[in-house]
Amino acid sequence: MKYIPKMYQKSIFDISYDKLKEKGIKCLVFDLDNTLGLIDQELPNSDVVELFNKLKKDFDLYILSNNSKTERVDKYKDALGCKAQNKALKPFTRGLRRISEAGNYKKEEMAIIGDQLVTDIYAGTRYGIITVLVDPLGEKDLWVTKFNRIKENRKLRKYKKKNVFERGKYYEW
Ligand SMILES: [Mg+2]
Numbered sequence: 016m017k018y019i020p021k022m023y024q025k026s027i028f029d030i031s032y033d034k035l036k037e038k039g040i041k042c043l044v045f046d047l048d049n050t051l052g053l054i055d056q057e058l059p060n061s062d063v064v065e066l067f068n069k070l071k072k073d074f075d076l077y078i079l080s081n082n083s084k085t086e087r088v089d090k091y092k093d094a095l096g097c098k099a100q101n102k103a104l105k106p107f108t109r110g111l112r113r114i115s116e117a118g119n120y121k122k123e124e125m126a127i128i129g130d131q132l133v134t135d136i137y138a139g140t141r142y143g144i145i146t147v148l149v150d151p152l153g154e155k156d157l158w159v160t161k162f163n164r165i166k167e168n169r170k171l172r173k174y175k176k177k178n179v180f181e182r183g184k185y186y187e188w
Pocket of ligand 1: 046047049131
């Protein structure tokens with residue numbers, strides 16, 4: 016199922032990165048807005064910086080954002096000391112392919128982490144890598160995301176009815 020994540024946790028702080036490492040993941044690709052920070056938050060919180068510093072020991076870290084503003088993404092990139100790309104057009108997989116080529120990662124060594132089913136998770140599934148969903152940090156979305164949320168909510172209702180997936184019911188790989 017293309018919109019159902021492999022792993023689902025409340026936030027980036029609840030993900031068991033040890034498990035991802037154990038499974039052979041070497042490259043983590045993070046969404047930015049509502050995953051690493053609120054959409055109007057200029058810089059990441061210190062606990063996000065701390066988490067990234069810890070994760071760097073075990074993983075290569077990337078930000079892949081659909082946000083069109085280069086300066087916004089660059090601020091996170093600099094604060095977190097990782098590589099980043101904006102205007103990613105997820106669910107298109109070009110951004111993921113570029114990362115995979117640049118770092119020479121096999122698909123089974125990559126995971127995408129994000130808050131949206133129809134962009135982050137769908138992009139990951141299409142590309143054939145591990146997908147990790149988190150809950151959005153805030154209620155406010157970028158205007159483009161608003162349309163995606165409508166689509167997402169429709170899917171969520173369907174999945175809940177079929178008992179295959181529900182927001183708030185977290186699970187491990
Ligand atoms: Mg997002």
